[in-house]
Amino acid sequence: MTLHSAPFDSPVGTLTLVADDAGLTAILWPDDAPGRVRLEDMRDDPSNPVLSVTATQLAEYFAGARTAFDLPLTPRGSDFQRAVWRALDAIPFGETRSYADIARAIGRPGAARAVGAANGRNPISIVTPCHRVVGASGALTGFAGGLATKEWLLAWERRGAVSQG
Incomplete structure (x- = not known):
């Protein structure tokens, strides 16, 4: 499954937003340890709708206008x-x-x-x-x-x- 990614500039550094076709899969830190979150087949796709709404909500959070997120989430884990x-x-x-x-x-x-x-x-x-x-x-x-x-x-x-x- 192809994952979509886009950078997001924040007060805590440039984050990498990652989504599959159903929801947000990851937010990666600039110096994230390799293998902490296992992802494959990522392609840059800032127009992905999940990534766009995630970027909007993160911008609202960092502007002090959002205290909770309303996003489809698809984290991979046990x-x-x-x-x-x-x-x-x-x-x-x-x-x-x-x-x-x-x-x-x-x-x-x-x-x-x-x-x-x-x-x-x-x-x-x-x-x-x-x-x-x-x-x-x-x-x-x-x-x-x-x-x-x-x-x-x-x-x-x-x-x-x-x-x-």
Whole structure:
């Protein structure tokens, strides 16, 4: 299956948006580790409708006009990973949860480490907000876009949550 891609310039760097014919498949970081998200047969296609609406919604998010995304999502992963990613979608804008919180949310309270691994494989960063997951102490932990980017996104959302609420 051919995947469509397009660059998106954001305050956290140039992201690569990737979609199949049904939905958004990935958002890749400028220095994304090879193999973190396995994709093949990508072709540059900025006119793809899924990529166009994704770019519009990301621009709204970074402008402070959007706190939730409404996009068709088609992430590739195991059943466990997809369950974790769905739980990430439930974390409200401007809030954080721990890996243990996510493990409990998916009915696997002893699986915090596995949740961490699935979180690290989240192919749709920002839209599926893996940046909102922190360590049990509240400390920032690994993030594919880098800890400085995670800190920036969380601060951005806290500012937006204050102005929204």
